[in-house]
Amino acid sequence: MPTQTIYTLIKQLLKKKTTNPFPVKYTPDNMHDAQELIEEGKLEINPPVEVPPGFRGKLKYDKESCIGCQLCVKVCPSEALVFTEERKVRHYVTRCTFCGQCVDICPTDSFEFTDEFLMAGPEKLYDDLVLNP
Amino acid sequence: MNGENGAEETTYEVPIGPIHPALKEPFLIKFRLDGEEIVDAEPHPGMNHRGIEFMGMHRNPMEVIPLSERICGICSIVHQHMFTTATEHALQIEPTNRARYIRTIMCELERIHSHILWAGVAAHEIGFDTHLHLTWKIREKVMDLLEYIAGNRVNYSMWTFGGVRRDITEEMHPKISETLEYYEKTYDKLENIFLKDPSIKMRTKDVGILSKKKALELCGVGPTVRASGVKKDVRIDQPYAAYGDIDIDYVIPSRYGFEDKGDVFSKTVVRLKELLQSIDIIKQCVAQMPEGEITSEPKKAALFNKLEKKDGEGIGRIEAPRGEAIHYVRLSEGREDIDNWKIRASTYNNLPTYAPMFMGEQIADIPIIAASIDPCIGCMDRAEIVDIRSGETETYAREELHELSVEKTKKLKEEGI
Ligand code: SF4
């Protein structure tokens, strides 16, 4: 048993980590200062992990090609899509569940998934995260 | 009210909703104790009504597909499958053959991750946290594969009426076989830990026994009753998806030279052997997968109109990692929303089996026995303990129970049995 333990320990030391690293090793005392440091290039952060192919990230909406058929609004489970007066749709990113039903049903392919996933808002209808506001 | 032995008993109010709000199906078990020994256990489900069915009945079937997979964070494929098959049944549409195979592969991948997750939880409950981390590390591989196929780590959004939304292409085969090989290799490790380690055996053998008779009487489902030797598996009894074409047999402990005892150990055997079974099923599916379309209703807009104009009702059954589960759906003409939706998840059937399992056991065994049915609840957050001698009541928080359980393992180890 002890030999196995030692063997496992040595193997663990040499192996690549299974988990993904955090952006920074320790939580900074002050988030704003840290952010400024990053912008100035004084603090390096671990880049986010790579996304798999076919990842369902933030949507991209092509307003021009949209014909205003409202099908996407009907199949959206979380009411993230709202039909506007100009006969286009508005998309609230913070409400979206990334199910992709709008992408599937749209006859003109106006919706598309992107690889972007770093997005969060403090409320359900967060103003800063709206497509076609 | 006076108890049998004359000691005064009081009645207790069951607190509604204090159970951990972060967990899916909080519930309560009331135990009656004679000293350390449990003489009665009474499960109280229904502590938290989430109103998912009600929400579904105010949405159209297309909107409910993503909602249905959010019923459970672990069995999201299971619920999605049941809901879509029930609706397909009502609409009288059939999925394509290729879709059936893809569905089967996804269901089995989910079983692998669910069973490994359970193994980790079980190890944690008896105080082996290293094993928890080890098993969950092993589980990451299948999560990566699921993410690779579906685009999501959980809540895969793969199903649609008439088939699936994403294909398993030729390019994905190497990654699938690589993952399966990894599991074949690591299986021995898991077996060494859970079936051969003497300290784990001490805590799982002859603990929480569910006899075959009781299992049949109480209508338990899944690995919980297969461990008692009951041959019950929807995949074989009433095949769905591609299971009809697959070579598969009931996983019961006696098939592998163990006893069909129904204790925690037998349940571990069943779950671990099902890992091997799942690997085998996926291999068969990948080898036999027919060519063709992945959905029989590629035109989503037309499908949406069809859903509105259809009368009908349907049932979807599945062998979830925890046992059989059912969805019932009714659609009516001229109504966009679903008319009726009923969900019966496997844990609901398995809760009554707690009563015989807990009988005669000790408080310190509560966490592992509670975990043994793989409840889709954060097992017991709070248990109320009534001492029948004094009629006193104490409420044990989850942490305290866990402490007791860990202490018991330590004590047994020191005694060196
Ligand atoms: S991805 Fe789903 S939730 Fe998000 S906007 Fe589209 S339909 Fe709505």
Ligand code: SF4
């Ligand atoms: S389905 Fe496509 S075309 Fe129709 S409203 Fe939505 S985005 Fe526009």
